[in-house]
Amino acid sequence: MAVWALGINHTTAPVDLRGRFAYAVEQIQPTLHGLRGSLSRQPEAAILSTCNRTEIYCAGDQQDVEHTLDWMARSGGVTPSLLRSHAYQLRDGLVARHAFRVASGLDSMVLGEPQILGQMKEAVRAADQAGALGTTLNQLFQRSFAVAKEVRSATEIGAHSISMAAAAVRLAGQLFEDLGTIRVLFVGAGEMIELAATHFAAKNPKSMAIANRTLERGERLAGRFGAEVMRLADLPARLHEFDAVVSCTASTLPIIGLGAVERALKARKHRPMFMVDLAVPRDIEPEVKALEDVYLYTVDDLAHVVQTGQANRQAAVAQAEAIIDAGVQSFMHWMDHRAGVPLIQQLNAQTEEWRQLEIARARKLLARGEDVDAVLEALSRGLTQKMLHGALAELHAGDATARERATSAIKHFFLRKER
Numbered sequence: 404m405a406v407w408a409l410g411i412n413h414t415t416a417p418v419d420l421r422g423r424f425a426y427a428v429e430q431i432q433p434t435l436h437g438l439r440g441s442l443s444r445q446p447e448a449a450i451l452s453t454c455n456r457t458e459i460y461c462a463g464d465q466q467d468v469e470h471t472l473d474w475m476a477r478s479g480g481v482t483p484s485l486l487r488s489h490a491y492q493l494r495d496g497l498v499a500r501h502a503f504r505v506a507s508g509l510d511s512m513v514l515g516e517p518q519i520l521g522q523m524k525e526a527v528r529a530a531d532q533a534g535a536l537g538t539t540l541n542q543l544f545q546r547s548f549a550v551a552k553e554v555r556s557a558t559e560i561g562a563h564s565i566s567m568a569a570a571a572v573r574l575a576g577q578l579f580e581d582l583g584t585i586r587v588l589f590v591g592a593g594e595m596i597e598l599a600a601t602h603f604a605a606k607n608p609k610s611m612a613i614a615n616r617t618l619e620r621g622e623r624l625a626g627r628f629g630a631e632v633m634r635l636a637d638l639p640a641r642l643h644e645f646d647a648v649v650s651c652t653a654s655t656l657p658i659i660g661l662g663a664v665e666r667a668l669k670a671r672k673h674r675p676m677f678m679v680d681l682a683v684p685r686d687i688e689p690e691v692k693a694l695e696d697v698y699l700y701t702v703d704d705l706a707h708v709v710q711t712g713q714a715n716r717q718a719a720v721a722q723a724e725a726i727i728d729a730g731v732q733s734f735m736h737w738m739d740h741r742a743g744v745p746l747i748q749q750l751n752a753q754t755e756e757w758r759q760l761e762i763a764r765a766r767k768l769l770a771r772g773e774d775v776d777a778v779l780e781a782l783s784r785g786l787t788q789k790m791l792h793g794a795l796a797e798l799h800a801g802d803a804t805a806r807e808r809a810t811s812a813i814k815h816f817f818l819r820k821e822r
Contacts, residue, residue, distance in 0.1 A: 413706070443465075445463075588644075591650060613630050661688050
């Protein structure tokens with residue numbers, strides 16, 4: 404059994420390229436069906452898609468990294484050569500190491516952040532529901548979760564981490580002298596917006612509003628923070644009311660365009676606007692960044708902020724890597740043993756067939772009234788002859804080199820002295 408993975412993340416690909424490969428939750432199952440259908444022998448498969456990464460994990464009889472990369476390139480509408488220049492391709496033990504590091508938060512923009520573990524579990528559930536998760540990938544991910552749990556309990560890898568939401572508040576504080584005087588708009592109502600709203604609420608802004616496509620979900624979140632709720636369709640007409648805008652939706656196209664922001668700035672008499680686009684693909688058109696009175700940050704722009712305090716956690720990283728090393732060795736040991744399972748099954752089937760034949764023969768002899776001891780002797784001889792036939796044949800066949808190899812193997816398997 405072979406295991407392979409390929410992907411792009413915040414360190415290998417720009418946000419616009421990552422946006423081409425961002426799969427919403429409802430897209431995962433049909434995408435997995437398309438992936439497996441395009442590859443030979445329908446391998447096990449799982450897709451992890453977050454704002455910072457898209458990764459494909461596969462397991463099958465043979466490595467098929469190149470065809471997987473070709474399929475991924477087609478799905479994102481780019482050439483294989485472009486994708487290859489930004490993607491990492493991993494095989495066997497390197498797949499396990501990468502998965503364990505991702506689950507443990509060592510491969511995240513925010514070192515030690517816990518959100519990725521939940522996202523990996525969602526990816527595994529989606530693969531299982533799609534019928535794409537087999538024994539090998541299930542074992543890989545369950546071990547990933549176990550390693551992540553050990554890393555978090557045995558090290559301080561997540562201590563004092565700065566989340567993307569906290570980084571957004573920190574940047575806003577650099578632009579506005581007093582966050583208690585600003586009006587904040589959150590676009591979307593998912594987990595990232597909930598985190599951002601929590602951090603901004605702690606600064607007691609003048610007002611908060613949540614715009615969401617589904618009004619009911621927006622109302623639930625707004626109720627937690629005493630915020631106003633509005634329809635997404637009303638956003639262009641009211642954008643000028645807000646000093647800070649934080650957006651993170653699952654839209655495949657930008658929902659805040661250049662023209663809407665230009666009109667908002669004019670209505671604000673060019674008072675500055677702080678905007679954070681946490682979505683992949685982008686929620687805010689990239690051209691907005693060129694406007695003189697707008698301070699727009701994407702997830703990639705926040706990278707240097709979230710690195711603050713990372714040096715204090717490097718000792719914990721070394722501890723975490725040691726735990727991961729042990730996990731990789733254990734997984735590869737399991738893989739090596741699993742490689743022998745088909746042969747073990749064949750041996751068991753063959754010896755069972757021989758046993759049934761000899762038992763059937765013995766019963767016939769007993770039914771004819773043959774002596775019990777004689778029947779047992781015949782049964783034991785028949786079994787030993789069947790078991791030794793192949794070995795004895797090898798000793799009398801082939802050239803001298805082949806016979807020498809056979810002799811060594813037979814001595815190893817049949818003439819070992821029990822310790």
